[in-house]
Amino acid sequence: MNLPEARAALASARRVAVLTGAGVSAESGIPTFRDAQTGHWARFRPEDLASPEAYRRDPETVWQWYAGRYADVSRAQPNEAHRLLAELERAKGAGFFLATQNVDGLHTRAGSERLVELHGNLTTARCEGCGIVTPLPAPDTFTPPPTCPVCAARMRPNIVWFGEYLPEDALEAATHAFQEADVALIVGTSGVVYPAAGLAFETRREGGVVIEVNPEETELTPYMDHSVRDVASKGLAALLGEEPA
Known part of the structure; x- marks a missing residue:
């Protein structure tokens, strides 16, 4: 060079x-996605936490994973x-x-x-109904899943998952x-x-x-x-x- x-x-x-x-x-x-899979999360495959199929099957677990990562990035500078x-x-x-x-x-x-x-962005969520994207509440007050402020539908992590464009x-x-x-x-x-x-x-x-x-x-x-x-x-x-x- x-x-x-x-x-x-x-x-x-x-x-x-x-x-x-x-x-x-x-x-x-x-940490990268895979480096963050330690402790409790080490038993999950990436596809178990970051795919539309995983979310349909177990939205609570997927949201717990992303809520933890959201807390981590909020502390970072x-x-x-x-x-x-x-x-x-x-x-x-x-x-x-x-x-x-x-x-x-x-x-x-x-x-x-x-x-x-x-x-996408870990600090935001996207409505499953109307598609609006909004910031998540502060990590210490956030209880997933969030509800859309426009149509009251459930919101998903605003992340591009495996299998999505x-x-x-x-x-x-x-x-x-x-x-x-x-x-x-x-x-x-x-x-x-x-x-x-x-x-x-x-x-x-x-x-x-x-x-x-x-x-x-x-x-x-x-x-x-x-x-x-x-x-x-x-x-x-x-x-x-x-x-x-």
């Missing part, structure tokens, strides 16, 4: 599209990687776009505004942004979950520069123009020419 070249490409880019994954939130102490991406958005203005696979809401709490959450408008917006990007940043994601992982190829096909930030090689590494081998906060700091806090 030529770090000065990568820095220069990012600095001069008018349009920057970013994809983030679990590696960005790891520094805030948020945005880290330097979140802050640096919010800073990059302010620098690029309308030319910036962020698509995240994370469901913790930390990008928004760090100040990011031009973003889509491809896999990504929100069409969010995926379309992300695809367009990556097609138009001069530089795409792929930060903290393994590159194995599609269609999100395919966004990098949208930029490549249109002749843009694609830069990966990840401490390890990923499925996408062979297709990257540059790869920064570090955790998200330090890798982004290096690209932006900043010292990490």
Whole structure:
């Protein structure tokens, strides 16, 4: 990797599209879905907790799982990687776009505004009747399942489960942004979950520069123009020419 070249490409880019994954939130102490399956939850398969079939079969157990994860992310704080991406958005203005696979809401709490959450958000629920999305009550007062404030129907976790499609408008917006990007940043994601992982190829096909930030090689590494081998906060700091806090 030529770090000065990568820095220069990012600095001069008018349009920057970013994809983030679990590696960005790891520094805030948020475990991945599977890493969170400890103790009582270790006996469940992922499909037992995160699929429409599981929810139809046992909504109480599914809601208990998500209520616990919601409490965990509510205690977590945005880290330097979140802050640096919010800073990059302010620098690029309308030319910036962020698509995240994370469901913790930390990008928004760090100040990011031009973003889509491809896999949903743990801090919200979606009505099974009318489809409205609303914030969950504070974790210490939350007793699942929530009831819709509009139609009084039961609400489900606002998460994309196994076997479900990504929100069409969010995926379309992300695809367009990556097609138009001069530089795409792929930060903290393994590159194995599609269609999100395919966004990098949208930029490549249109002749843009694609830069990966990840401490390890990923499925996408062979297709990257540059790869920064570090955790998200330090890798982004290096690209932006900043010292990490």
